[in-house]
Amino acid sequence: MMQIPFVNIHTHTAAGEGIELVNIDNFDAAPGNSFVSAGLHPWQIGKCDQGQTLKAIERLCLNGKIAAIGEAGIDRAIGTSISLQMSVFESLLDIAKRHQLPMIIHCVKAYSDFLQIMQREPRVKMIFHGFNGNATTANQLLQHGAMLSFGHQLLNNSKLQQTFANIPNDCIFLETDTKEINISGIYNFAAELKHISLNELKRVIFNNLTRIFGNKWVTIG
Numbered sequence: 554m555m556q557i558p559f560v561n562i563h564t565h566t567a568a569g570e571g572i573e574l575v576n577i578d579n580f581d582a583a584p585g586n587s588f589v590s591a592g593l594h595p596w597q598i599g600k601c602d603q604g605q606t607l608k609a610i611e612r613l614c615l616n617g618k619i620a621a622i623g624e625a626g627i628d629r630a631i632g633t634s635i636s637l638q639m640s641v642f643e644s645l646l647d648i649a650k651r652h653q654l655p656m657i658i659h660c661v662k663a664y665s666d667f668l669q670i671m672q673r674e675p676r677v678k679m680i681f682h683g684f685n686g687n688a689t690t691a692n693q694l695l696q697h698g699a700m701l702s703f704g705h706q707l708l709n710n711s712k713l714q715q716t717f718a719n720i721p722n723d724c725i726f727l728e729t730d731t732k733e734i735n736i737s738g739i740y741n742f743a744a745e746l747k748h749i750s751l752n753e754l755k756r757v758i759f760n761n762l763t764r765i766f767g768n769k770w771v772t773i774g
């Protein structure tokens with residue numbers, strides 16, 4: 554029987570453990586045909602030339618070099634004006650729409666903004682990375698077709714663990730983000746919360762991956 558790989562849906566550095574969606578900052582270095590995401594993070598908005606960055610992302614899409622747009626999002630805990638964040642996000646959303654790519658969403662205190670956005674754009678797949686909202690928020694997002702990705706917060710937040718255990722398996726991903734943790738460790742922990750075997754969890758998340766991203770990026774080792 555073939556071995557089902559781990560899937561790390563959001564990291565900034567490749568660790569070589571399973572299939573990893575690596576978020577890149579240096580767009581010039583984007584390798585062809587690899588599983589990477591590129592976007593304009595809310596924290597970076599004031600620090601770069603937005604027009605140039607958006608053009609560069611568009612170019613990556615045209616060359617078929619990225620699998621997702623992200624990180625992209627809205628962060629209501631930072632100083633950058635919401636209208637500016639919103640306009641950058643709308644540009645990224647437009648790119649995602651035109652190239653039919655999923656988005657890796659950074660969302661801080663902005664879930665209600667996203668409920669509205671998703672209502673309007675039901676066809677763009679949004680993966681909320683590092684989800685740590687409550688059960689009500691999780692259910693509202695899921696009703697709008699979101700995917701939720703869980704990382705290190707899952708390891709020590711008992712309410713989040715409960716939420717994770719209760720949501721349907723076909724809407725979950727796991728991630729390491731910037732943390733020095735192994736994706737296999739998060740899988741083991743998550744499988745216990747779900748009361749399923751590690752292999753079953755690997756199968757579930759691998760199916761989610763191929764449903765959202767297709768088979769193009771997947772090679773089973």
Ligand SMILES: [Zn+2]
Nearest residue numbers: 563624730731
């Ligand atoms: Zn990140």
